[in-house]
Amino acid sequence: MERPELPLQQLHAFVVLAEELHFGRAAARLGIAQPPLSQQIRRLEGKVGYALFSREPGRIGLTAAGRELLPAARHALTHLAQGLTAAREVGSGRAGHLRIGFAASLALTVLPSLLRTFRERFPAVDLDIQEMTTTPQLAALRERTIDIGLLREPPARDAELGFETVLTEPFVAVLPASHPLAAQRAVQVEQLADCPFVLLPRAVGPPLYDQIAGLCIAAGFTPQVAQHAVEWQTVCALVGTGLGVSLAPESIRRIRLEGVAFRRIEPDTVRTRVAVAWRKNDPNPLVPGILAALNQDPPGTP
Structure with a gap:
């Protein structure tokens, strides 16, 4: 047998009357006249199938059925109030769930200040932070498995995704500390022509890889x-073992590894771009919140 649903308005009227045990006072609390209150109680009793209140001249009381229903009615009303509050918090962007993808190197620059500012403004938001390189981030955004991406060298334009530059930085040479070029304050890119290189695979970030290759080609070598x-971090560790040299974004020098030296390069004409990426027209109200947090607290702010 299907159980009848109990309208919340009737439950509210029942709880108030159970607390007041007086139709006049209960109606005043509810802001309604006494006849509509009596009708709501009668409808509720009709759905239950038993009287909820005993009615005697000058007084009313809860029946056994009424006493049984009261805690459940209070729980239902409390649960609804909590649900409405949670829905308002999520709808306003003050609570909810946000999934962020980030390139590992940005844990040294953009990510710490962004998360600090966002946490201060939205302490009730549940963050899911996933480390991934640029190409997987773009795929994850399109597949809706992340909401925000922090990546390097985004596409120039995209029909589905939006991008905003948050940081640009130069490149540095990454050298074994024992390498003769490590004794110099700056390295000419052409001085690296005869050195083996340790690099990220092009597939994980084609534009960044092409920038590095372009620096070398402009210096006369591949x-x-x-x-x-x-x-x-792995690139730097392998350089430190003597496997080769590398060219990397300047923030990589914050990775402090024994046996690795970082030197500025000349010519210093190319910048790598760090951007935040998101789905255009994303209904998640937390997305504008994190974009605002980036604008409020510039990347790398202590």
């Missing part, structure tokens, strides 16, 4: 890649 590594 980099000879001896080893690939997916993360910059």
Whole structure:
């Protein structure tokens, strides 16, 4: 047998009358006249199938059925109030769930200040932070498995995704500390022509890879890649073992590894672009919130 649904308005009237045990006072609390209150109670009793109140001249009381229903009615009303509050918080962007993809190197620059500012403004938001390189981030945004991406060298334009530059930075040479060029304050890119290179695979970030290759080509040579590594920290670690040299975004020098030296390069004419990416027309109200947090607290702010 299907159980009848109990309208919340009737439950509210029932709880108030159970607390007041007086139709006049209960009606005044509810802001309604006494006859509509009596009708709501009668409809509720009709759905339950039993009287909820005993009625005697000058007084009313809860029946056994009424006493049984009261805690459940209070729980239902409280649960509804909590649900409405949570819905308002999520709808306003003050709460909810936000999934952020980020390139590992941005944990050294953009990510810490962004998360600090966002946490201060939206402490009730549940953040899911996932480390991934640029190409997987673009795919994850399109597949809706992340909401925001922090990546390097985004596409110039995209019909589905929006991009905003948050940081630009130059490149530096990454050298074994024992390398003769490490004794110099700056390195000419052409001085690296005969060195094996350790680089990220082109597939994980084609524009960034092409920038690095372009620096070498402009200096008159094509980099000879001896080893690939997916993360910059691994690139630096392999350089430190003597496997080769690399060119990397300047923020990579914050990775402090024994046996690795970072030197500025000449000519210093190319900048790598860090951007935030999002789906255009994304209904998640937290997306504008994190974009505002980026604008409020510039990347790298201590």
